[in-house]
Structures are given as C-alpha cells and as structure tokens.
Amino acid sequence: MNVGWIGLGKLGAPCALALQHLAGHDVLGYDLDRARVERMFSKGGDYGEQGLADLIDRGPLKLAHTVGEVVAHADVVFVAVQTPHAPAYGGETPAPWERRDFEYGFLVQAVRDVCRAAAEQAKPITLVVVSTALPGTCNKHLRGLLNAHVTLVYSPLFIAMGTTIADFLQPEFVLMGADRPEHLDPVVEVYERLHGRPLFKTSIESAELIKVAYNTVISAKVVIGNTIMEICEKTGADCDEVIDALSLATDRVISPKYLRGGMGDGGACHPRDLIAMSWLAERLELSYDLLGQMTHAREAQSGWLADLTVRWADQTGLPVCILGKAYKPESALTAGSPALLLAHQLGERGHKVIHKD
Structure with missing residues (x-):
C-alpha cells in the first residue's frame, strides 16, 4: 500500500521505516525540518533507539518536499507531529501550579495542510492522527478542517522512546478510533502485515481517552509503588518482597478488576x-x-x-x-x-x- 508519514521525529521515523522495510509498504515521509531528518539517516540514528540503525542500513525513507506530494502518493497518511507542553511542564523540574493542555499548533497545521492538498487534488485519503491528544481534541480542533475527500482516524501508539520499534512491532493491542467501522479498513490493511495483536476498534473520543488513560494508570501504579517503597524504608519492610507478593494477586490486584466506573x-x-x-x-x-x-x-x-x-x-x-x-x-x-x-x-x-x- 502507498503510505504517507508526516512527522519524522524520534517516534515517527522509526515507525515509518518499520512500515517500509518490515511491512513492505511504499512509504513517503515528510518533515518540516528535512535537513535534520537527512542528518539522522546519514548518522544511522545515533540517539539510542534500539534497532533504528539496522533499519536505516536497509535504506532511508523517500522524503517529500511538500505535504501535497505525500497526499498525491498515499492512500493512508499518518500524522505523528509533536503536541508538546512548555519546557516547564516536562517533568525535569517541579511543574508549575497552573495546569495546561497540550499545544496543538503543529498538529492543526499538519492536518490543515493534508486536508487542503486532498481537496486541491480531489484525492480521497484516510488521515490517521497518531499524536497524543486529550479527549475532545479531534472534535474541537481537527474536525472542522476536514472535507469530503478526507476520512479521519485516531490511532495513537503505545511506545516508549528507546524501544519504539519493538513496541511498534509488538504492541499489547492496536487502538483505532473512527466515526464508522468501515473507515478503519485501510488502516487495518496497513497494520495487518506487522501485528498479530488484537485490534481495539472504537470511537474517536474513546480512543483519545484510552491513550491518555493508559499512561495515567501506569503513572498511578508508579506512585502507589513508590508510596509502598517509602513506607517500607520507614518501617523496615522489604519493598521488593511486598511487591513480589502483590504481583501474585493476578485476579484482583494485577487485572482489569475494579477499573469499571460505578460506585x-x-x-x-x-x-x-x-x-x-x-x-x-x-x-x-x-x-x-x-x-x-x-x-x-x-x-x-x-x-x-x-x-x-x-x-x-x-x-x-x-x-x-x-x-x-x-x-x-x-x-x-x-x-x-x-x-x-x-x-x-x-x-x-x-x-x-x-x-x-
């Protein structure tokens, strides 16, 4: 399949290369900072991403000069641009008391460019947003940019920097959100050469929440684990033994039980x-x-x-x-x-x- 990938950063580039070399798709990439991407390919991806150098050795991505070139090439266009916070919210220092949403300017501009190109070319495409967003973002910021040629899918990835390729190739599940189930068919076709994992198909709104809820539950587990650690240090208990024991409780503690909404x-x-x-x-x-x-x-x-x-x-x-x-x-x-x-x-x-x- 002809695939476009917009946003070739530390997440986008490894995933696009995996689709090209491991799934056999014809991938055309685009990034605003083309020079940075070319430097990354020339250096073999030397920022510590496992397996990236091997994929680059098989051949770099073809790079487009414009979003319009990507749209003309592709049946499915992935958008994986950044949705950052200000540096003060990165977690390296205590966060300010004022809370903020992500910054969606890069995402909005990328989606606008894709939709405009599709309209100009009268080219039907499936637009897959990969970028992390809070629930309601697609409705609030992106849906108004769509036109009759563009079908929107929200399909974020559950990856961690450093193991992006392994996480992309072997996810726990593949999350896909769309307004109608048939809108997901082209995305399923893209992924089916890679994944033997279950597909979880849902609405766009639910997919947005599933992505951030997944990360939030992990954060909650870390906070609870560290609370136990602190109590152990102050009472003489052994933290590893406590967690080893709790890990045996795979029916109630380490399971989906008690995660349903209700009383x-x-x-x-x-x-x-x-x-x-x-x-x-x-x-x-x-x-x-x-x-x-x-x-x-x-x-x-x-x-x-x-x-x-x-x-x-x-x-x-x-x-x-x-x-x-x-x-x-x-x-x-x-x-x-x-x-x-x-x-x-x-x-x-x-x-x-x-x-x-």
Missing part, C-alpha cells in the same frame, strides 16, 4: 484501611499522602453521583430509589457500603431516598 470502594477493610494508612503516612512524614487523597477522592466521587442524581430527580420529578445496601452482591454486608454513603449524601442535599435491598 466507590466498599467493605469492612478498604475505606478504613485507607484512613488508617493516611494516619500512618502523617506519622511517618511521607513525602505525599496519596492514601489520604484517595479517601477524599472516594467521597468526592460519591458526592458527584449524588449531585447527578439530584439533577435528574429535579428534572424528571421522579423519586430517588437506591437498590442495594450491601457492598457485595448476594450478601447482607453493609460495612463501608458506598450505597449507604450515597444515601447519606443525598439526604444532606435534601432528598428523601427510597432505599431497598
């Missing part, structure tokens, strides 16, 4: 354990009380459900009924019940609750 955590152990651990964090003077914040998050999220319930009750005039008092199905156990917490919060908001179990 808060419950039971005689979990909420009170968080409170006790928060007390311990204060006593041990941990650098950050993550566990106490998790307690506040549980209550705040239940409060949000209460507000949502009140809003619907006010709009419909219907009574509020909670089915279930126990925290666990097929039981009468109510200790730490999130349903009782929700009922309490609804009472605080002036709503009488019909509560049945």
